[in-house]
Amino acid sequence: VNAFMSDLLGFKQKIDEGAVPKANFKAIRPLLAKEYFNVETMRNKSNAAAGLCDFVLNITKYWDVNEEVEPKRQAAAAAATQLAEAISAKDDALAKKEEAERVVAAQTEQYAAAVRDKEEAAAEAEVCASKLGLAKRLMAALGSEGARWEREIVNLRARLQLLPGDVLLASAFVSYSGCFSKRFRAELLQETFLPFLEGGMEVSKGGVAISAGADPLHLLTTEAERAAWASECLPADRVSMENGAIATHCARWPLMIDPQLQG
Known part of the structure; x- marks a missing residue:
């Protein structure tokens, strides 16, 4: 049971x-x-x-x-x-999708970086091309200046040979001309300084050559300096300009004539 x-x-x-x-x-x-x-x-x-x-x-x-x-x-x-x-x-499909998205994102970033590198390289190439063009233009311009520079070099070398005589003339003018009037300064220059340098010190005899038509005022000053003095109320006559040149180049206190009686 x-x-x-x-x-x-x-x-x-x-x-x-x-x-x-x-x-x-x-x-x-x-x-x-x-x-x-x-x-x-x-x-x-x-x-x-x-x-x-x-x-x-x-x-x-x-x-x-x-x-x-x-x-x-x-x-x-x-x-x-x-x-x-x-x-x-x-789940497998989602995992594959996420992996594909990561791959696409990485490749997109790589592509963007490559594009940036390309743009930077293109910009740099453009800058280099511009610099190259400017350099070529400069070389062309400098090439046309070559002949003038060669002539200038020849002139400078010639002036270099005359520089000791010009300096000697300017030094004599500063040292001895300050106390004279315009007429006596001209006589001192034309009858004493220049004949002594041009005749008494011939280059062939060991003398010193000077520039043709050498002018102490132009040797001691520039046109810009003379214009500046004029703008500062210095009279524009030659004696006043010579006095300015003597005053700016002398080593001690000069004795000078005041032709305008303005002192």
Whole structure:
């Protein structure tokens, strides 16, 4: 009896496990269709028979429901499997998408850096081309100045040979002409200084050559200096300009004539 009751209690689990053949429930269908096969009728005969009848009816209903639900359960399990696979595929696709986006971002940055390098190189090339053009123009301009510079070099070398005599003339004028008037200064220059330098000190005899038409005022001052003195109210006559030249080049206090009596 105990073994039989244990079989009855474990019968549902066997159904759930699929261990009960369908033929068993098919075989009892004719019995279930009998009018007397119900709990009330069986209870009139035997309580034990009524209990077994109730078990058979209920376990058959459970079988029928299980048979109806099982395909749906299997479909649900298959759907769950497909959903899990779809979610996994989606995660893989998202991971690949993120990786692709990172690759695209890196390549975009590399491209932008390459474009910047190209633009900088182009700008630098343009600057270099501009400098090269300016250098060529400068070389062309300097080339045209070559002949003039050569002539200027020749003139400077010639003037360098005359510089000692010109300095000697200017020094003598500053040292000895300050106390004389215009007429005596001219006589001193024309009759003493120049004849002595031009005749008494011939280059062939070891003398010193001087510039042709050497003028102490022009040797001691520039046109800009004379204009500045005039703007500072120094009279523009030659004697006043000579006095200015003597005053700016003498080593001590000069003795000079004030031709305008302005002192």
